[in-house]
Amino acid sequence: xxxxxxxxxxxxxxxxxxxxxxxxxxxxxxxxxxxxxxxxxxxxxxxxxxxxxxxxxxxxxxxxxxxxxxxxxxxxxxxxxxxxxxxxxxxxxxxxxxxxxxxxxxxxxxxxx
Amino acid sequence: xxxxxxxxxxxxxxxxxxxxxxxxxxxxxxxxxxxxxxxxxxxxxxxxxxxxxxxxxxxxxxxxxxxxxxxxxxxxxxxxxxxxxxxxxxxxxxxxxxxxxxxxxxxxxxxxxxxxxxxxxxxxxxxxxxxxxxxxxxxxxxxxxxxxxxxxxxxxxxxxxxxxxxxxxxxxxxxxxxxxxxxxxxxxxxxxxxxxxxxxxxxxxxxxxxxxxxxxxxxxxxxxxxxxxxxxxxxxxxxxxxxxxxxxxxxxxxxxxxxxxxxxxxxxxxxxxxxxxxxxxxxxxxxxxxxxxxxxxxxxxxxxxxxxxxxxxxxxxxxxxxxxxxxxxxxxxxxxxxxxxxxxxxxxxxxxxxxxxxxxxxxxxxxxxxxxxxxxxxxxxxxxxxxxxxxxxxxxxxxxxxxxxxxxxxxxxxxxxxxxxxxxxxxxxxxxxxxxxxxxxxxxxxxxxxxx
Numbered sequence: 351x352x353x354x355x356x357x358x359x360x361x362x363x364x365x366x367x368x369x370x371x372x373x374x375x376x377x378x379x380x381x382x383x384x385x386x387x388x389x390x391x392x393x394x395x396x397x398x399x400x401x402x403x404x405x406x407x408x409x410x411x412x413x414x415x416x417x418x419x420x421x422x423x424x425x426x427x428x429x430x431x432x433x434x435x436x437x438x439x440x441x442x443x444x445x446x447x448x449x450x451x452x453x454x455x456x457x458x459x460x461x462x463x
Numbered sequence: 464x465x466x467x468x469x470x471x472x473x474x475x476x477x478x479x480x481x482x483x484x485x486x487x488x489x490x491x492x493x494x495x496x497x498x499x500x501x502x503x504x505x506x507x508x509x510x511x512x513x514x515x516x517x518x519x520x521x522x523x524x525x526x527x528x529x530x531x532x533x534x535x536x537x538x539x540x541x542x543x544x545x546x547x548x549x550x551x552x553x554x555x556x557x558x559x560x561x562x563x564x565x566x567x568x569x570x571x572x573x574x575x576x577x578x579x580x581x582x583x584x585x586x587x588x589x590x591x592x593x594x595x596x597x598x599x600x601x602x603x604x605x606x607x608x609x610x611x612x613x614x615x616x617x618x619x620x621x622x623x624x625x626x627x628x629x630x631x632x633x634x635x636x637x638x639x640x641x642x643x644x645x646x647x648x649x650x651x652x653x654x655x656x657x658x659x660x661x662x663x664x665x666x667x668x669x670x671x672x673x674x675x676x677x678x679x680x681x682x683x684x685x686x687x688x689x690x691x692x693x694x695x696x697x698x699x700x701x702x703x704x705x706x707x708x709x710x711x712x713x714x715x716x717x718x719x720x721x722x723x724x725x726x727x728x729x730x731x732x733x734x735x736x737x738x739x740x741x742x743x744x745x746x747x748x749x750x751x752x753x754x755x756x757x758x759x760x761x762x763x764x765x766x767x768x769x770x771x772x773x774x775x776x777x778x779x780x781x782x783x784x785x786x787x788x789x790x791x792x793x794x795x796x797x798x799x800x801x802x803x804x805x806x807x808x809x810x811x812x813x814x815x816x817x818x819x820x821x822x823x824x825x826x827x828x829x830x831x832x833x834x835x836x837x838x839x840x841x842x843x844x845x846x847x848x849x850x851x852x853x854x855x856x857x858x859x860x861x862x863x864x865x866x867x868x869x870x871x872x873x874x875x876x877x878x879x880x881x882x883x884x885x886x887x888x889x890x891x892x893x894x895x896x897x898x899x900x901x902x903x904x905x906x907x908x909x910x911x912x913x914x915x
Contacts, residue, residue, distance in 0.1 A: 394699075395699065395760060395762060395764070396699040396700075396701045396702070396764075396766065397699065397764065397766050397767060397806060397810070397820070398756070398759070398760040398764065398767065398803075398806065398807050398810065399697050399698065399699040399810065400699070401698075401699045401701065
C-alpha cells in the first residue's frame, strides 16, 4: 500500500479530479495548503506598502492506493496538473504500513479499495 | 344591471361635485393671509420631513463607517471594531441629548451654550427643536465614530468608551457652538459664525474635529505591533475584507446625500443642487485618487480609491452650497490627490499608524474643504474676485478646530493612558481584541476554500 501526496495549482484541481476519475481512482482527500518552491512567491501591495508573498496558495491531495494503482494514479495527476510552467507542483509517494476502515474494521488492501 | 349602477353612482358624484365646487367658489373670498398661512404650514412640514429623512440617511452612515473599518482591519479584531461603532453611536446619542445639544445650541455666553439641556423648555410634540435635535445627534455621532478606525486593533475597549462620551459631551459641542451656535437661536453668540465662517455641513465641525482627535489618538497609542520593522520601514497589515470596505464606502456616499443636502433643513430645490455638487466631488475624488495611486504606487489600489471617494465627500461638505459644480469637481479632485499623499506621508514619514486612513480622509480633507470655500465661493471666494477676507476666516476656523480638537485629544488620551490604560497588552494584540476584550469571535466556523 502507498500513500500518494500531491501539491498542485488550485486551478488545476478540477482537471486532476477528472483525470483520476477516468483512471478509475475515485477516492481522494483535498486540503488547502500554503507553500513555496521554485516559484518563489509573487508581489502584492496594500495601501502603497509592498508585501512580499512567498507562500503561495496550493491544494494538497492525499490518495491511499494499492500497489497496482500507483502508476495510473501518478499518471492521472500529472495529466491533469501539468502546464509545463514553474509551480505545477510535486508528487510524493510514501509506504503505508496500515489502513483501517472505521465502519467495518477491515484492514489492509481490503480497506483501501 | 351592473352598468346601470355605475351610471347612478356617477350621477350622484356629479351632483356632489357640483355642490361642493359651488360652495368653494362662494367662499373664495379667502384672504391672501390664509393662503400664506397654509403655504407656510406646508413648507414647515416639508422641512420637517426632509430634515428627518436626511437625519435617517446620516444615521445609516454609521453602518458605512462600521463596514469600512471592519473591512480595512484584520479578522481577529472585527467584533471589537463593530462594538466600538455601535457604542460610540449609543453613548454619543445619550450624551448629546443630555449635555451636548445644550452646549452647542443653547443661549451662548460667548464660549458655549448654557440652556436647552435635555431640551428642557420644549414641549413633547411637534416642535421644530425635536427634528433639529435628531438631525444634530446623528452629526455628533458621526464625528465620534471617525476616531475608532484610526485607533483600531490596539485600543482598550473601556478607554474608547470613555473617549466617545467625552467627545459628544464636550469637545464636539463646544466647537460646534462657535461655528453653528446660531442655527437654532439666530442671534446667538457664535463667534466664528459671526465672523462669517462658512462650514455648511461640517467639513470642520464634524470631520476635522473627528480627524484631529483621531490623529491625537493614533499618536498617543503608537503603531500596531508589526507595522514597522526594526529599521522603521512600514509593513503592510492587510485588511481582511475589501468587499465589506467597498460596501461601507457606498453606504457612506449614500448617507452623504442626507449629510449635505439635508443640512439645508429646508425642503426646496437647494437640496438637489447640493446633491449635485456633493456627487461630483465624490466622483472626482475617487477618479483622481485612482490616478494618483496608479502613478505613485504603480497600481490602481482599491483601498486608496475608496478613500478617495470619501475624501471628495469630506472636502465638499463645507462648500457644497456655495460653489459652482465645476469648482466642486476641482475641490473633489484635489482631495483625491491629498488623501493618497497624506496616507503615504503618515505611513512612511511620520510613522503614524492609521489602519483605515481616517486622519487623511477626515482631518486633512476637512481642512482642505473648509479652506476651499475661501477660494471657490461664488460669493466672496478669492478666485471669484472676493479677496482674502473669506479665505482668512476659513483658515482661522480650520486652525481653531485643529488646536481645539488635537490639543484636547492629546490631553484626553494622555489621561486615559495614565488611568484606565489606553492600549491592550502585547499578548492580547497578537491574539486579537475579539477574544481578549470581548471573548467573542467574528467568524466562527468560517473558512474560505481557495479553489472556488
